[in-house]
Each structure stands twice: as C-alpha cells, then as structure tokens.
Amino acid sequence: MSDTSELLHTPLHALHLELGARMVPFAGYSMPVQYPMGLMQEHLHTRNAAGLFDVSHMGQLRLVGEDAAAAFETLMPVDVVGLGINKQRYGLLLNEEGGIIDDLMFVNRGEDIFVIVNGACKHSDLAHIKASIGSLCHIDAQFDRALLALQGPQAVTALQRLLPGVENSVFMTGAAFEWAGGDLYVTRSGYTGEDGFEISLPANIATDFARALLAQPEVKPVGLGARNSLRLEAGLCLYGQDIDTTTTPVQAGLNWAMQKVRRTGGARAGGFPGAERVLAQLDGTDPLMKKRVGLIAQERIPVREHVELQSLDGTVIGEVTSGLLGPNIDKPVAMGYVSPEHATMGTRINAIVRGKTVPMEISAMPFVPNRYFRG
Template sequence: MAQEQATQDLLKTPLHALHVEVGAKMVPFAGYDMPVQYPLGVKKEHLHCRDAAGLFDVSHMGQVRLYGEKAATILESLVPVDIIDLPEGKQRYAFFTNEQGGIMDDLMVANLGDHLFVVVNAACKEQDITHLEAHLTDGVEMEVIEDRALLALQGPKAAEVLARLQPEVADMLFMDVRKLDINGIECIVSRSGYTGEDGYEISVPSTHAEALAKTLTDFEEVEWIGLGARDSLRLECGLCLYGHDLDTTTTPVEASLLWGIQKVRRTEGERAGGFPGADIILKQIETKDVARKRVGLVGQTKAPVREGAKLFDADDNEIGIVTSGTAGPTAGKPVSMAYVATEFSPIGTEIFADVRGKKLAMTVEKMPFVPQRYYRG
C-alpha cells in the first residue's frame, strides 16, 4: 500500500501514458515516474542510439525563460560563464556556483533573441528557480514553463530523421538553437544532447508532445531509450551527471570543467570573476592546486566498477571514489568516472577498485571513452 501511495505521489511527464502503453519499465527518478528501459532492454537501447537514433523523454527537466535587457547580466553574475556575449541562436553549457566554489547545478542557456531560454536538472529545479528569483532585479522577469515537454532525438541518424519533418534542422550546427515548426507545432530546437552523439533537443507544447513522439518513433530508425541507456551513453562520452559526478562540494577545477569557463570570466578584465565562489575558483585555476581531480578509469578486468566503489593505490592507501560506472557497451570494456587524489590523476596511472572485497586493477584514461560525434559542420 505504501509503495502504491508513493507511486501516486510521483509527478508524471506529458508522455507518461505513452511510455506505459509501449511497455516501459517505470521507476521513481527526481520526483517523477520515469521509464528506465523499454522492451528492447538497456544494452540494445544503448547500441541502437549509437548506430541509428533514439528518442528520450526528458520532460522532467526544468524549462525557464528570462526576459529583460539585463537578463544576461543577471545570469552571468551567478555562473562563471560568458552569457553577455552569447550570440543569438546559440546555446552554452553553464553551472551555478556557491560561495565555496562548489557546483549547485549544471544547466544549458540559449539566446533566443527576445529572451534567454534556460534548461536545468529535474532534481535541482525548485532550488534553481528559487536561486534565480532571489537575484532578479527591476526589469528582469522569469517565466517558469509548465506547459512544454522536452524530447531528445539522438544518434547518427537523428538529423536525417528530423529533417524529414523540418528540413531546416539539417543546416544547424552543434549548439545552434532555433524556433521551428515541426509538423505545424511551434518548437524550440537545439542541436545538442547528452549522449555524445549528434542530435537535437526539442521543447514542444505538452498538448502536442505525444503526437510528435509517435511520429518520430514511427520512423524505423528510431527507438525509445530509457534512463538506463541514457546513463551509460553519457558516461561513455565523459559527460557528468549532477548529484553523482558534480555536487555542491566540488569546484569546476576539481571536476575538470575548465573548458566551460570562458577566458573573459577568468582573466583580468571587468567581467572576470563576479560570480559566487570566484576567489576560490580563480585561485585554483591560477595555482592548479586542488586536492582531487575527476578522472576517467578503464577496468583491466571485465567486471564493471560502479558508483561508490572505493579506490586504492598499490600500497592499499585509500585515494578516491567512483562516482559513475558502467559496463561500457560501445567502449567494449568497463568504464568509470571517479575523483582521485591529484597525484594519481595523470593518464596511465594504475589504481585499484574495491569491488565486493576484491581489488580490481584500473587505469586512468583520457575521456571521452567513446569519441563524441557532435555536428560542427
């Protein structure tokens, strides 16, 4: 009875009934009842997305609009990222930081011309909206979008499939964003995603989400993909999952996310710094002095090393912990993401993971484990 009550309390995306109809296995995730896998199964879903195209329901994510002349300035004061110079029709990866330099959430920011379109993680949605609200000034307005779903079409055949419905998507490059009609439905489309593959994320009115999803999955190239394969796909391509590989105690420097902090925000000039935790983060960038680093690990045996596994050096000293791990269906070997003491972070370092009392050898390797295939033209 308690389980039934708990399930009833979960939120549902506009596509919930469709997932159940096509045989998805549903699980609680970030307060929502979400599909973890479909009848195809996690491994086959993963491989299908790498080979053809997969459709993901990511409607549990938060979608927000920021209006006003100072919207970019306000948002830039909360992230160590260049928002002011973000060109119209472009999207950028960002992260909210706290006063300790830790990461509160990671997010995507798009410039749609008359407003900024922001997508935040489901688990942090309420916190992020409160955080933004607290920093709004006169003339900047925030609209929390409640009436749109979010679909992700990912894989090497995603562009070919979506172009049958809207030919303009073929001209888009990685991180381009546009308002486009798809089958007569006004959508916000970005050429981006969370699998390392080429693909699109499509914000669509909730009332039209099921029709669009059915149209897309009617193409033989497209299969539904659940949370299980979403996790293994993003991990193979070295992409962090908030709450696992990133959290409020982890700085962008420890997380190896320096590529996400543009030069204008970290070198001398009027726009350098000015975000929460800037003193700590900028000092870490300058001195390269951090106690731990996020690294990629590849297993030397066939056993996957999962989140929570403790890591040791050859002398049995504990040196870190695994934050994500999978069997690596495309990589063909177990791959993990971990934080280790900085002296153990160089590529090629051998370390040992404790898996059910056995010490399994692993090697620090460069990420991504599988090449990213974003379309840059």
C-alpha cells in the same frame, strides 16, 4: 517515494506505458528506465541510428529583459553576455564556496535567455535564480512544456522529415519551428556524445510529435538506463553523482566551460559566486585536493559509484562516482575523484569491489569518440 501514485507524470506517460516501458521513480517523476528492447540494445541503437528520449522532467526557464544576460552572468563563471543569437552554451550555477549548485544549458534567443536545468534541481534552481536576479529580469518558469531528445547519427535524417531545415543547424545552435500549430524550439545538442537534437514543445502536441518520430524507420524509444550509459561513455557528468555542491568546476575538470573573459583580467573576470576560490584553483595558488578522472577496469568487473579507490600501496586516494560496463567500448568504465598525484593518464590504481581488488587505469575521456556535428 514508495507510493508511485505520488509521482508526477510527463506528457508522454501514457505513451511509455503503451510502448511497454519499465517505469521507475526519478527526480519526482515516473520515468521509463528501459523498453522491451532492453538497455544494451537501446544504447547500441542510439550509437548506430537514432534514439528518442523523454526528458520532460527537466526544467525550462525564460529570462526576459534587456539586462537578463548580464544578470544571469553574475551567477556563473560563464560568458553569457557575449553569446550570439541562437547560440547555446553549457553553464554552471555556483554557490559562495564555488561548489556546483547545478549544471545547465542556455541559449540566447534574442527575445530571452532560454535555460534548461536538471529535473531534481529545477524548483531550487528557480528559487535561487529569482532570489539572486529576480529584480533585474523577468523569470518565466515553463515547467509545463515537454522536452524530447533525439540522439544518434541518423537523428538528423529522421527529424528533417518532420521539421525541414533543421539539418542546417550545427552543434550548440538552436532554431524555432512550428509543427501542428505548436511552437517548437530545437537545439542541436544532447547528452550522449552523438549528433542529435533537444526539442522543447507544448505538452498538448508532445505525444503526437513523439509518435511521428517513432514512425520513422531510424527511431526507437530509449530509457534512462541507456541515457546513463551513453553519457558515461561520452565522459559527461551526471549532476548529483559526478558533480554537486562539494565539487568545484576546476576539481571536476570543467575548466573548458569557463570562458577566458570570466577568468583573466578585464571588467568581466570574476564577479560570480565562489570566484575567489575557483580562480585560485585555476591559477594554482589554491592546490586541488581531488580531481575528476576517467577509469578503465583491467578486469571484466563493473566498478560502480561509491566504490573506494586505493593507490597500489593500499592508501585510500578517492572514490568512484559513476561506473558500468560500457556497451560500445565493451569494458568496465568509470569516473571518479582521486588525489591529483594519482590523476596522470596511465596511472594504475585499485578499486575495492566487495572486498576484491580490481586494477584500474586512469584514462582519457570520452571513452568513445564524440560525434557532434560542427558543420
């Protein structure tokens, strides 16, 4: 979209402009990539205090009806039926080849299954879910609601002043709150590797709530640029870059997201799109051709997406999907896919950056320790 007038605006658009944000097109929206503080300082502030992100471009859905959990479970290799009230889980919509249509978060709120999907995929996700299970439950798209993420070790200190009681929640749980006459739903989650919260709220109070948060001494506004560097340091996939319809959960190293009840034996094992391929990859009967790995450059040269990866003898073995200079680790970090025989921790390989060979080492992820609050 070259004409920015075609771009959609989140409810916080005017506030971003007032705060001096540099706006860029993202997922069809005009979004803040950074504020005057700059990407590096926004990243470090989030790691040390609390950063406020506008993620209202993402899609919010409600699945309603007594069969909603069972119906949703047929679309993913994930335990939906067994999820407790106000508990949250990471999910993966798959196609018939086991490729990832989208990754998402969902909460069992008792009265509904509340789902948050990626902004660029939300309309296609909605169509896919309606076509697949629309006869089994009511699907309510809430694309007009705002979504804020407050991330960092001091997020809880700031948020509890506005929403007393929010400090009682733990990682991957949610609770309902009321503020200025609006209904909020807050989960203790996020995509930075830090403790933090995601806050779903009506659009008409979003700017006032964001201002109230920004008035707290711990909180600064943070844009998409630092959101990307934070999630990469945390070893988290970006949909459309690190995972897509050509990658399976097993290739992506997301085995942890597929609970045992959906993988082995029992009435609820399998039964999701691409199950035959995914389960065969899990048990080794369908050998992997590629595996997602973490990479640390041995020289101070950032290695970015689409850079070719080679073995030490010059054979092409894969490609980088995300990469940048990690502000906290203070080294160039990346993730990408390599052939399984080169995926062992400590293996040395080369990235080819503008014709220059950059030595890389296969590394564990996350690159910086996650600090989720588990109680």
